[in-house]
Amino acid sequence: MKITITKNIKLNPVQILALGFALVIFTGAILLTLPISSSNGTSTNFIDSLFTSTSAVCVTGLVTVDTGTHWSYFGKTVIMFLIEIGGLGFMSFATLFALLLGKKITLKERLVLQEAMNTFNIQGLVKMAKYVLVFTFSVQIIGALLLSTQFIPDYGLGKGIYFSIFHAVSGFCNAGFDLIGNFSSLTSYAENPVIILTIASLIAIGGLGFSVWLEIYNYRGLKKLSLHARVAILMTISLIVGGAILMFLFEFNNPGTMKNMSFKGKILSSIFASVTPRTAGFNSISTADMSMAGRFLTIILMFIGGSPGSTAGGIKTTTAAILLMTIVSIIKGREDTEISKKKIPKDLVYKAFALSTLALTLVIGVTMILSITEVGASFEYILYEVTSAFGTVGITLGLTTKLSFIGKILIILTMYCGRVGPMTVILALANKKSNSSIKYPEDKILVG
Structure with a gap:
């Protein structure tokens, strides 16, 4: 499906999405x-x-x-x-404005919205866009109200309310931007359970x-969550719990991070250090230490x-799950990737491996x-910075402010690719299905 912008220029939904960002x-x-901005x-x-x-826009959080x-x-x-806009996608806001103006959402716009929201089909997309916006603003309001109980006493009424709203938006959108100042993030609130x-x-x-979340909301009507929802929830819980336990063990006696904290502070910091890399960018302990x-x-x-x-x-968690279960299936001698007694289509397995390979x-x-352009920076600092940019995380070991001009450009492009690049490439490739009836002879290559 092509969307005509002019008589001579035709863009598909994926290209419109990338250009829109x-x-x-x-x-x-x-x-x-x-x-006026400074x-x-x-x-x-x-x-x-x-x-x-x-x-x-790429909801990363790295700042110079x-x-x-x-x-x-x-x-x-x-x-x-x-x-x-970056967290929810510009098409969600475009849909909102179109609905407010009483305009009909065309098929072309639905196709772009489908790419933006990463859904299987275009049925119910407008209804889902409405749900996304209502859900987002509701959660952010609740979050801002909870944060205001701590920020208002610290900063006063007006500034406290603004800080609460800003950090609720930044937190929900996984952006990691903070207003505390001096690149300190939330280290001063490390032992504050509410924050x-x-x-x-x-x-x-x-x-x-x-x-x-839509499936969870409609759980009684659906009676059973889809495989996608179950895998996403299970992987999320596993990564958070597993990450928190490992962080607690790794940093418990580290004098630069948790050693001098109370036991409550160590628990809170371990949980936070497990949650924020996926992919928010806040930190309550010194990442450099x-x-x-x-x-x-x-x-x-x-x-x-x-x-x-x-x-x-x-x-994404589901991509990691497919990779893991494919390896498990191979070890078991199975031809197909299986999750919860369900066969995963080979095209999804190929997409998962292609996406991971492109990302890597x-x-x-x-x-x-960057190892060439950023003279004096260690390999560890550079790898950490690049992974943070690609994952749109925003945590740094302190390299961001020291980046050269070329380094800043490369990190900008990495953040952009991390937000729309790999997804865009995979979707673009997936939309191009060959109609060729030519079948080539099979042959083998030694592996391993």
């Missing part, structure tokens, strides 16, 4: 360069504005200038809107996927990310280039 990013960058009333250079806008101190309230509000658990819950809810094992575990969690059709990035290739390629 790019347009939002450049619009945000221009707004952030304006003097706290000191001067223009911010375009590369830092572009970096911040890309990070916001401190969000809390560099930007004015106008600039912070622009960032918050960019996060909301830590509220934001951790917002991250987990936003990263589970809208289609999964984490143990080597803790850093490596964080890289793994960042690469996997959240679930499909959510505000999170990474290769991107991370390795950018890491190799």
Whole structure:
């Protein structure tokens, strides 16, 4: 299906989606360069504005200038809107405005919406878009109310309410932007259960996927959750619980992170350190002071990310599940990938392997280039930064502010590819089905 933009230019839904994100990013960058956007009333250079806008739209959280101190309230509000648009997808907002204006959603627009929301078909898409927006704003309002009980006493009524709204949006959209200042993220609230658990819950809810929450909401009517929902939920719980246990073991006696905390603080920080890499970017302990094992575990969690059709990035939990169960099936001598006594179609298995390979290739390629351009930076810091950018996480070991011009450009492109690239490539390839009846002879290659 082609969507005609002009008589000579035809774009398919996937291309429109990619261009739409790019347009939002450049619009945000221009707004952030304006003097009104900075706290000191001067223009911010375009590369830092572009970096911040890309990070916001791609719901990453990596920043070259401190969000809390560099930007004015106008600039912070622009960032918050960019996060909301990037997290939910610009097509969701376009649908909302079309409905408010009483316009009919055409088939072409539904096709783009289908790509944006990563669903199997176009039936009920408009209804689902409405649900996504209502669900999102409802969860964010509840989150902001809970956060306000802590931020208002600390910052006053007006600033406390603004901080609550901003962090609720940033948390639910898995963006990781914070207004605390001085690149400290939430380290000053490491032992505050309301702040830590509220934001951790917002991250987990936003990263589970809208289609999964819709199934949970309609659970009694459906009687049984779909395989997709069950896999997404099981993988999410497993990664959070497993990650928290390992983080607790790795950082328990680390003087740079948890050693001097109370037992409650260690539990909260372990949970938070397990949730945020998938893929929010907040941190309640110093990432630079984490143990080597803790850093490596964080890289793994960042690469996997959240679930499909959510505000999170990474290769996604369901992709990781398919890869894992394919390996299990091979070990058992089965021809097909099986999950919960269900056969997974081979085209989905191929997509999972292709997506993972593309993602790994991107991370390795950018890491190799940055190893040349970022003189003095260690391999660990670079790999951590690139994985964080690809997974649209936003956690850093401190390299972001030290990036060269070329380094900033590469991380910008990595954040963009992490948000729309691999998904776009896979969907584009999946939409091209060969009609050729030619069948080639089978042959073998030694493996392993």
